[in-house]
Amino acid sequence: MQTTFSDTAPMESKRKVFGMIQAFWESQCLYVATRLGIPNLLQSGPQSVESLAATTSTQVEKLYVILRALAHLDVLVEKPGRIFGSTELSALLVTNAGPSMGHFAMHITEPSQWDAWNQLEACLKTGEVPFERANGKTVYEFTRDNSWSGDVFINAMSFLTDHSVDALLDIYDFSRFDTVMDVGGGQGGLISRIVQKSGGKGILFDVPYVTETAPAFLAKQGVEQAVEIISGDVFESVPQGADAIVMKYFISAWNDEDAMKILSNCKKALPEHGKIILLQAFVPDLGEPPESADGILPGLFAVQIMVAVPGGAWRTKQQFKELFEKSGFRLEKVVHTGTNLSAMEFGLAP
Ligand SMILES: C[S@@+](CC[C@H](N)C(=O)[O-])C[C@H]1O[C@@H](n2cnc3c(N)ncnc32)[C@H](O)[C@@H]1O
Incomplete structure (x- = not known):
């Protein structure tokens, strides 16, 4: 034998x-x-x-x-x-006591995502976004049109914020800014924590069906006076009024072409001394440990992102640096937190 x-x-x-x-x-x-x-x-x-x-x-x-x-x-x-x-x-x-890992589990494994993974092999050949091939609409349209999925998605994102924001706020000082705007900020979990800690003002910017849920959430956090809510589409324009923009798990959803459109609109909205702070996990370069300290594997998470949205993949720090440089920014600082929420700070290139 x-x-x-x-x-x-x-x-x-x-x-x-x-x-x-x-x-x-x-x-x-x-x-x-x-x-x-x-x-x-x-x-x-x-x-x-x-x-x-x-x-x-x-x-x-x-x-x-x-x-x-x-x-x-x-x-x-x-x-x-x-x-x-x-x-x-x-x-x-x-799941009945606020945003939790249960919401994240349900968001990642619910039928619409599951059906999307079934299309991964086919989409490797066609180039389509698996979620869109499986569900006939984008993930944002789907969560807008399905209230259970939308609610679970927002709570999943808030859970991810709660999970890692303390480590970030301990080492990244937002009090040097007058007004921080969270672009694609969901219901406001991150911006609430930033203004609570820094004492400054905040702007929450997201699409209308998401910002609808924000007033109640911000009131619960006691920051409704400090945070202005603005609804809109980042591809049309980004509101002015902030000297720092944060983007958490947002730009990674888009391919380079779309990401550059977003960054160009951010650039128009920022004053000369303005900053963009990119917040998320970064895919490690070859030779760097593949796993974050909290057990998340950014390389594997990138496959989930590719299945769900046109972003295709999370980028390494080097790839983000290049993307921002092509859009008129320059890297000024990288802050590692040991969680899946590290920071890259960019200023406007001269
Ligand atoms: C992956 S979620 C991240 C949410 C939040 N930053 C966080 O980490 O919890 C992406 C967010 O971008 C928002 N978004 C998607 N397309 C947008 C657009 N065209 N203009 C503004 N916001 C958008 C979504 O509604 C969603 O809240």
Whole structure:
């Protein structure tokens, strides 16, 4: 009998590849449990699978298979009598107490994204955006037209802000600016934190259906007087009035041509001494560690971005530097935070 490499390969290598193959089983089980609200239901104490199935209108035996798998992954704990309880991991997926990792899990694995991943192979050949091929519209149109998806998306973005903003604000001083504008700022999670910490003024700029949710959010943060909300389209114009623009996980959604249009509109809006602060994870250059300290792999996240939006891929710091230089800016500072939110600060080129 012929011996294949698999017969002699180290078990560690096989485990690694099996892990990659079954990774989507894990994410889909997380999605289903989070969407059904199981982590929410278990906050008040353990429950039987029968009781969870009754509350979530699901089939007991089928739900049991999923909950047992999640217990094997330490997301839940299973006790005798098919009783399930919460763990530290399921607590992260609770969605009824503000933006959480549960919203991020649901956004990344919901059917519209899942269908998009199914189109990845075809789109490698056609060049289309997989999300648009699968859903017939852009991700922003989709989240505008589907209220559940839109709500989950906004909360997922707010969770990502909460997750990493403290590390940024500890080392990046926004108090040297009079007014900071967050372009593509969602419901205002980041700009709220910036004005709270710096004491300055803020502008939140995003598309109208997103800014609709902002007044209530900003009021809850107590910053409704300090932050002006402006709705619009960054491809038409960017409002004036700020001496610093922040863009968090925004420019990465666009290809170079669109990104340069956005940067040109930002340039028109800024005074001569104005700055743009780009905030996100950067794809590491060859030889740099591929994983951020918080476990995010920017190279892998770039594939998700390519599946969802025309941006195609996250860029390395060098690629961002070149993109901004072509748009009339020059790199002045890079600030690493150890999270997936590092900063590149650009000024206007002379
Ligand atoms: C990936 S989200 C990032 C949100 C936020 N910066 C954050 O990190 O939480 C991109 C944001 O850009 C906004 N956006 C998309 N197209 C836009 C446009 N043409 N003009 C202004 N904002 C836009 C979206 O509504 C969304 O809030």
